[in-house]
Amino acid sequence: MLFKVCADIVLLTHFAFVIFAVLGGFIVLWKNRAAWIHVPVVLWSSVVNLASWVCPLTPLENWFLAKAGQSGYRGGFVQHYIDPLVYPAGMPRDMELIAGISVLVWNAAVYAVVLIRRRKRGR
DSSP, rough: OOOHHHHHHHHHHHHHHHHHHTHHHHHHOOOOHHHHHHHHHHHHHHHHHHHHHHTTTTHHHHHHHHHOOOOOOOSOHHHIIIIIHOOTTOOOOHHHHHHHHHHHHHHHHHHHHHHHHHHHOOO
């Protein structure tokens, strides 16, 4: 039971990480200091998508699942939990690239707003 709880904690942490990578810019709009955490998260999540890497949280979750007597999964977190909802036949590689680039572009736009707001306050 403990290993299953640990697997669930890793799953929730992984999901929160992905959400923070995509939407954390809104926190940065509110508190600029959050950028010190958000920028590395965005860069990591984008590189993982663009390079088709597996985040270290995935093998950790699979390890806990195996210890709990359950089967793990192949591939990454997004491919296992999110892709089936959006792409039942599987996410094409082009869409992985678009996802990685989109996170970068979206957050670059948010940070542009942050910089514009800071310059206006500085005057």
